[in-house]
Amino acid sequence: MGRIVLDKVTKRFGSVEVIPPLDLTIEDGEFTVFVGPSGCGKSTLLRLIAGLEDLSSGKIEIDGSDVSAVPPAKRGLAMVFQSYALYPHMSVRKNIAFPLRMAKLDQAEIDRRVSNAAQVLNLTDYLDRRPGQLSGGQRQRVAIGRAIVREPSAFLFDEPLSNLDAALRVGMRLEISELHKRLETTMIYVTHDQVEAMTMADKIVVLRAGNIEQVGSPLDLYNQPRNRFVAGFIGSPR
Numbered sequence: 001m002g003r004i005v006l007d008k009v010t011k012r013f014g015s016v017e018v019i020p021p022l023d024l025t026i027e028d029g030e031f032t033v034f035v036g037p038s039g040c041g042k043s044t045l046l047r048l049i050a051g052l053e054d055l056s057s058g059k060i061e062i063d064g065s066d067v068s069a070v071p072p073a074k075r076g077l078a079m080v081f082q083s084y085a086l087y088p089h090m091s092v093r094k095n096i097a098f099p100l101r102m103a104k105l106d107q108a109e110i111d112r113r114v115s116n117a118a119q120v121l122n123l124t125d126y127l128d129r130r131p132g133q134l135s136g137g138q139r140q141r142v143a144i145g146r147a148i149v150r151e152p153s154a155f156l157f158d159e160p161l162s163n164l165d166a167a168l169r170v171g172m173r174l175e176i177s178e179l180h181k182r183l184e185t186t187m188i189y190v191t192h193d194q195v196e197a198m199t200m201a202d203k204i205v206v207l208r209a210g211n212i213e214q215v216g217s218p219l220d221l222y223n224q225p226r227n228r229f230v231a232g233f234i235g236s237p238r
């Protein structure tokens with residue numbers, strides 16, 4: 001579960017075509033990174049997959065079903081934003097449980113999922129704290145915890161580490177990679193940071209002005225960049 005297919009997807013804002021017709025397949029369990037300069041359409045593409053923006057044309061399939069008209073909450077995906085969007089007045093436990101309470105799961109199931117997520121993310125000792133009493137890294141983990149408890153078929157991350165300082169970013173990068181190994185769930189990760197892309201991705205999608213310049217493994221892109229833009233962006237000497 002977690003294969004995502006974009007079929008001739010386009011997005012226009014008014015008369016501006018931000019995403020020209022785009023085809024992309026993300027395999028089940030793959031860690032895919034969308035990388036490219038600011039304004040190239042990474043967030044828009046992720047929001048289209050999440051259902052937070054409507055397609056202008058084309059089709060998105062998840063595990064073989066057309067979800068183009070399916071609302072975000074019913075796509076089985078979980079999005080993690082760069083601003084943590086935690087509720088300051090709620091405990092960590094309640095923040096993590098929030099989507100499950102909304103979905104009206106029973107309390108025993110909520111408790112089970114919250115304690116699993118807390119364990120995976122090393123938050124067990126912090127469940128009764130408020131977000132304001134946590135470090136930036138811990139807050140980001142709570143945001144990820146809130147995604148994990150939904151047991152999504154894919155996680156969508158939009159520059160989740162850009163608010164953290166450099167040292168913490170390295171640590172969280174490793175944690176997210178570990179999480180991916182552990183859960184084996186599809187993850188799509190948006191960043192403008194080449195190092196994050198090269199170290200985290202199974203597959204990198206290089207975007208420029210809404211176009212896919214190249215798709216491949218970090219090694220492929222490094223060894224065989226298709227053009228100067230990719231070479232420059234990925235940092236290989238060609």
Ligand code: ADP
Pocket residue numbers: 013018036037038039040041042043044045
């Ligand atoms: P990235 O995440 O790669 O920085 P975005 O997907 O946010 O890029 O934006 C891609 C382009 O679409 C930019 O030119 C941006 O100004 C434009 N854009 C994004 N959202 C909107 C919107 N709601 N209305 C109009 N233009 C938008």
Ligand code: MG
Pocket residue numbers: 042043044
């Ligand atoms: Mg963005």
